[in-house]
Amino acid sequence: MSKNIENIDRYLKGVVLREYESHQHRQQLRREVLGKIERRQTMSVRKRAWKVAALLAVLIGIGAISVVGVNIGRYYYYGKNDDGAHIFISEDRESVVTLSDDEVTDVEQTRGDLEEIELLRQQDKRELLKVEETMTDGTLEMIVHVYKYELSDGRRIDMREGGEGTGGAFALGKARMEEWFRVRKAGPGEDLGTYEEVVRDRVFSFKREKYFLSDGTEVIWSVGWPK
């Protein structure tokens, strides 16, 4: 420290500061910041979930309808994708439903069904039939819940939906996902035993199997049924 600024250095070190705090602003901004993060996370999970569900629906012909997303009033028919599957999109564009051609006989009827199902889903008038969990190389890839819905005309529709808590990135991609379905269809993987877990307040018994893809990726697939 050169001598000519010693005075100011000493003076500034002795200046008493009055701290300023604003509890109201702190709380208000906290809510705003966290609210934005929450919304972003929700959107991110939804986008990831519908991609998974749509891919599954097309690739394995699951026999019913796949849908994810919430707060949807209306659905619109988007058309067919390259695989010939019908695409329905919610009004807010948060949910995409992909149905194989043989599942749609009347587009307008299906669209109405989707809206009714969405309503039932928001009221949680549904029954969880099955839970599937896929882990790749130790990372939770996705959770799929299969729900049973009963429409007002008595029809029963089983839905595959992106389960809550799907935290990992969707890493497999379409090509390896197709391979994974082929491998799984070809035969049982290495039996890793069973375990029990509570899902939505019910005890589910899970059977776990281990598979390997051609590039060495380890896939652990668990399927749980209510006890």
Add this chain to the structure above:
Amino acid sequence: MADDAVECQLESNGEMWDEDQMLVSAALQNTEAAGRLYDKYYSDILGYIYRCTFDRTVAEDLTSNVFLSAFRHLGQYRWRQVPFRAWLYRIATNEVRMYWRRQKRVKIISLQPDNEEHNSAPSAVDSTAASEEYRLVHKALLELPLKYRTVIILRYFEGKVIAEICEITNRKEGTVKSQLHRGLARLQDILVQRGVLPG
């Protein structure tokens, strides 16, 4: 929940992460960690901006901008080679810089008689006796170029060491030391002229 996430991150990376890095990483996944990060730095950033502007309303507005911007770009943070604390201070410093730029434009407009009184009155200036001393210093600081003012506030009122100031201002050590020295010399002259310091 947040603690679990933090533990997972630690295990998977196998590195010695500091608390901020763990919180930032976890904050991308859950709001609890984001809340902890916010709580940890809110007072520091509000205080820093307040000492830069000496205006409560402005300090709150700019602090809002800092946190909203920081959390919006949190995903990009990991690529920056500065500690999170320094990154937040850097954003805050930029906010303050932009504020003073806007004020310059306001001053030009305020040359018109009708606006003069309105624009020269801060919205919520601290007037307590405890802050009178700082008010004098702050008035003198306002006469310095912003680059000098920033390093002086960071060094003396935020207690930052030179290395931290370098991270915050993105300047080399020699530059920061030089700015600090020149700024102090000029500040001393101003305070001597005003009779605050002996000549």
